[in-house]
Amino acid sequence: MVAQRLTCGTTQVVLGRSLLAPADILPERERASVAVVAQPATARLARDFARAAVRAGLRSEVRVLPDGEAAKDLGVVAELYEWLIGMSVARSDTLVAFGGGSLTDAAGFAAATYLRGIEVVYVATTLLAAVDAAIGGKTGVNLGAKNLVGSFRHPARVVIDVDVLDRLPAAVKRGGMSEALKAGLIGDEALVGLLERDGMEADLEEVVGRAVAVKAAVVGKDFEEQGERVHLNYGHTVGHGVEVAGGIGHGPAVAIGMVAAGRASALERGFEGEDRQRAAIARLGLPVAAPGLDRMAVLALMAADKKRDAGGLRMVLLERIGAPTVAHVGSATVEAALTAVEIA
Ligand SMILES: NC(=O)c1ccc[n+]([C@@H]2O[C@H](COP(=O)([O-])OP(=O)(O)OC[C@H]3O[C@@H](n4cnc5c(N)ncnc54)[C@H](O)[C@@H]3O)[C@@H](O)[C@H]2O)c1
Incomplete structure (x- = not known):
């Protein structure tokens, strides 16, 4: 099947199957070297690609970074710069990052700063990276x-090979589904419908294509998060508190956060989709409550979150599915939102 080509800002997003050859991954132009970084889980894919790049006449080496958040570290980035210097990577060369959001965040930051910026391509190998982290140009450590x-x-290009996503462990895939559902809730009711109908069996090419389109539309209007981009944080205010206080994974924590935000939306904006949203989350096997968490601990984390300003706690709310807004919410609404997810 022919790959879909979408755009997000200056990024070309290539989505389809069997997309791991140099011609799929590298934007067409002259270069001498391709530096490749990977996670332990993607090292084999990265080495296969590097070998193919060498066969195509390029210089290419692979470096495996520490797994997960450990990659998002200035020390790791400094070692990456040294490695690029050792390989004589020039301004006209390319860094390719094979992995999930931790790796693309770290590699993207290194590429943005090495020689004041070299071309970077992300091969997004987790569903979360495909629908969220790799899209939109935020990098960070x-x-x-x-x-x-x-x-x-x-990034110049983001490559999403659905064959790779299909093989993901269920728990990794489910975490990404939470952010995909969030994209639907803030911007695409048909995506919500698809996930309600097919749950975890939903066609990943359609899920990713729709979620990327939602994110690209938001980022296109507000690249540097001065306003509308904050809508992508739907479910993240309570979600962040739950993630840190409960040691719950990001995707499941956002699912719980969306249930809480749904209650707040009903109270503050007359949102009528609360039950529908809760059922869609449950259909994906994601949690709808976090019983046992300490309310004071979650509240303290929410208060420290960057979404709070001088006017009090700001939350992303839904007026209806596909219509997000941002509002200051009072303590009665916050309490009711936590009660809705059984945080007593
Ligand atoms: N830049 C942004 O806009 C943005 C947005 C959302 C999240 N993020 C960041 O993304 C990160 C989370 O992303 P993530 O969930 O992809 O985490 P991750 O990169 O840590 O990947 C999760 C795990 O999956 C493994 N993995 C990767 N590809 C695999 C594959 N194909 N098969 C099996 N295992 C595989 C990884 O090695 C890791 O252990 C966080 O650091 C978060 O801050 C960034």
Whole structure:
């Protein structure tokens, strides 16, 4: 089947199957070297690609970075710069990152800053990276707090091979489904309908294509998050508190956060889709409550979250599916939202 080509800012997003050859991954132009970074789980894919690049006449080497959040570290990025210098990677060369959002965030930051910026391509190998992290040009590393140092810079290309996503472990895939559903809730009712109908069996090519389109539309209007881009944080205010206080994974935590935001939306904006949203989350096997968490701990984390300003807590709410808004919410609504997810 022919690959879909979408755009997000200056990024070309290539979505389809069997897309791991140099001609699929590398934008067509002259270059001497391709530096390739991977996670332990993607090292084999990256090495296969590098070998094919060498056969195509390029210089190519692979570096495997530490897994997960450990890659988003200035020390790891400094070692990456040294490696690029050792390989004599020039301004006209390309960095290709095979992995999930932790790797694309770190590699994207390195590419944005090495020689003041070299071309970077992400091969998004988790569903979360495909629908969210790799799309939209935010890069970053952690420095005490998450994503404290970073840049806004679009990758040249994002390649999403659905054959790779189909083979993901169920738990990794489910986490990405939470962000895909969020994209539907804020911008595409048909995507919500698809996930309600097919759950975890939903066609990933359609899910990813629709979720990318939602994110690209938002980012197209507000690249540097001055306004509308904050809609992508739907479910993330309570979600962040639940993730940190409960040690719950990001995707499941966002699912719980969306249930809470749904209640707040009903109270503040007359949102009528609360039950429908809850059922869609449950249909994906994601949690709809976090019983046992300490309400004070979650509230403290929400208060420290960057979405709070001088006017109080700001939450992304839904007026209806596909119609998000941002509002200050009072403590009665916050309490009711936490009660809705059984945080007592
Ligand atoms: N830049 C953004 O706009 C943005 C948006 C959302 C999230 N993020 C970031 O994304 C990160 C989370 O992304 P993630 O969930 O992809 O995490 P991740 O990159 O840590 O990947 C999760 C796990 O899956 C493994 N993995 C990757 N590809 C695999 C494959 N094909 N098969 C089996 N295992 C595979 C990884 O090695 C890792 O252990 C966070 O750091 C978050 O801050 C960034």
